[in-house]
Amino acid sequence: MKGLCECEIIAQSEISPGVVRTLLTGPEIANEAKPGQFVNVQVARTTTDPLLRRPFSVHAVYPDQGVYSLLYVMVGRGTALLNKIQPGDYVSVVGPLGRGFDLGDSPDAEHIVIAGGCGAAPLHFLCDDLCNKWGCEKVKVLTGGRSKNAVLCEAEFRSHGVDVAVSTDDGTYGHHGVVTELLQRYLDNDAQRTTHNAQRPFRIYSCGPHAMMREVARICAEAGVHDVQLSLENNMACGIGVCTGCVQKIKGPMKNDKSGQNWHYERVCKDGPVFNAEDIIWE
Numbered sequence: 070m071k072g073l074c075e076c077e078i079i080a081q082s083e084i085s086p087g088v089v090r091t092l093l094t095g096p097e098i099a100n101e102a103k104p105g106q107f108v109n110v111q112v113a114r115t116t117t118d119p120l121l122r123r124p125f126s127v128h129a130v131y132p133d134q135g136v137y138s139l140l141y142v143m144v145g146r147g148t149a150l151l152n153k154i155q156p157g158d159y160v161s162v163v164g165p166l167g168r169g170f171d172l173g174d175s176p177d178a179e180h181i182v183i184a185g186g187c188g189a190a191p192l193h194f195l196c197d198d199l200c201n202k203w204g205c206e207k208v209k210v211l212t213g214g215r216s217k218n219a220v221l222c223e224a225e226f227r228s229h230g231v232d233v234a235v236s237t238d239d240g241t242y243g244h245h246g247v248v249t250e251l252l253q254r255y256l257d258n259d260a261q262r263t264t265h266n267a268q269r270p271f272r273i274y275s276c277g278p279h280a281m282m283r284e285v286a287r288i289c290a291e292a293g294v295h296d297v298q299l300s301l302e303n304n305m306a307c308g309i310g311v312c313t314g315c316v317q318k319i320k321g322p323m324k325n326d327k328s329g330q331n332w333h334y335e336r337v338c339k340d341g342p343v344f345n346a347e348d349i350i351w352e
C-alpha cells in the first residue's frame with residue numbers, strides 16, 4: 070500500500086494531563102507531509118484488535134532528521150494502547166494522507182489560525198510553514214481550551230514569534246470565554262480600523278471541536294471573510310477513501326449529477342480533512 074511504513078517510536082512524553090507528544094522516525098512522512106495532512110496509525114501489533122487504525126494529524130516535521138511528531142489526547146482504548154508503546158518499538162503507519170491547508174498566494178494576506186483544544190495539533194505545523202512562507206508578522210494565533218491545561222502548544226506557537234491570544238472557558242488563563250469571541254473581537258476591531266474596501270484580505274485556518282468550527286464559519290461569513298479553511302475530524306474507518314465511513318455533506322451538486330440535488334457527500338479522509346467553510350453543510 071502506498072505510504073505504508075514502519076515507524077520507530079523515539080519518545081512519548083505527556084505534555085499536559087492526558088495529552089501526549091510522540092516523536093517517530095519516518096523520512097517519507099517528514100519530507101512529504103503538508104500541514105493539515107494526517108497519518109493512520111495501527112495502535113497495536115495485532116491487526117484485528119483494534120481493527121481500525123486511528124487517524125492523527127502531523128504535528129511537526131523534521132525532514133533533516135527524518136522524524137515527525139504527533140500530538141494526541143488519550144480519549145479511549147486506541148490512544149491508551151498507543152501510549153503504552155515503548156521507545157524503540159515500531160508502529161505501522163499509513164500516510165501522509167488527505168488534503169491539507171492551502172497557504173495562499175497573496176503577500177498582502179493576514180493569516181489567522183484558530184485552535185480549539187487538541188485542534189492545535191496540526192496548526193503548529195501550519196504556523197511553521199506560514200512563517201516560512203509569509204513571515205511571522207503576518208500570522209496571528211487564537212488558541213483556546215476548557216481550562217489552562219487544555220490550552221495546547223502555546224509555547225510552540227510563541228516560539229515561531231507569532232502574536233498569540235489565549236482564551237479559556239473557565240477563565241483560568243487568558244480571556245474568560247470561548248476562542249471564537251477572540252476572533253469576533255479581532256474582526257470587529259479590524260472593521261473599525263479600516264474602511265470596507267481597505268479591509269485586509271484575511272485567510273483563516275481552524276481546527277477544533279465541531280461546534281467551535283461551525284461558529285468560526287458563522288462569524289467569518291457575517292464579516293464577509295471568505296478564505297476560511299477548516300480541518301474536520303469526522304470519525305474514520307479506512308482513512309484512504311474506500312469505505313465512505315467519514316463523509317461530510319457539501320453544498321452544490323455532485324460533478325455530472327443531473328438529478329437536481331443541490332448537495333453531495335465528500336470523504337473527509339480523501340477530499341479533506343481541510344474544507345472551505347462556505348462549502349460545508351452543518352448538521
Ligand SMILES: Cc1cc2nc3c(=O)[nH]c(=O)nc-3n(C[C@H](O)[C@H](O)[C@H](O)COP(=O)(O)OP(=O)(O)OC[C@H]3O[C@@H](n4cnc5c(N)ncnc54)[C@H](O)[C@@H]3O)c2cc1C
Pocket residue numbers: 107121122123124125126127140141142143144145146147148149187190191301302303304305306342
Ligand atoms: C483527520 C483526523 C485527524 C486527527 N488528528 C488528531 C490529533 O492530531 N490529535 C488527537 O488527539 N486526535 C486527533 N484525531 C482524533 C483521533 O483520531 C481520535 O481521538 C482517536 O481515533 C480516538 O481513538 P480511541 O480508540 O482512543 O478512542 P475511542 O474509544 O475509539 O473513542 C473515543 C472518542 O474518539 C472518537 N473517535 C474514535 N475513533 C475515531 C476515528 N477513527 N476518527 C475520529 N474520531 C474518532 C470517538 O467518536 C469518541 O468520541 C483526528 C481525527 C481525524 C479524523
Ligand code: FES
Pocket residue numbers: 304305306307308309310311312313314315316336337338339
Ligand atoms: S474513512 Fe473510509 S472513506 Fe474515509
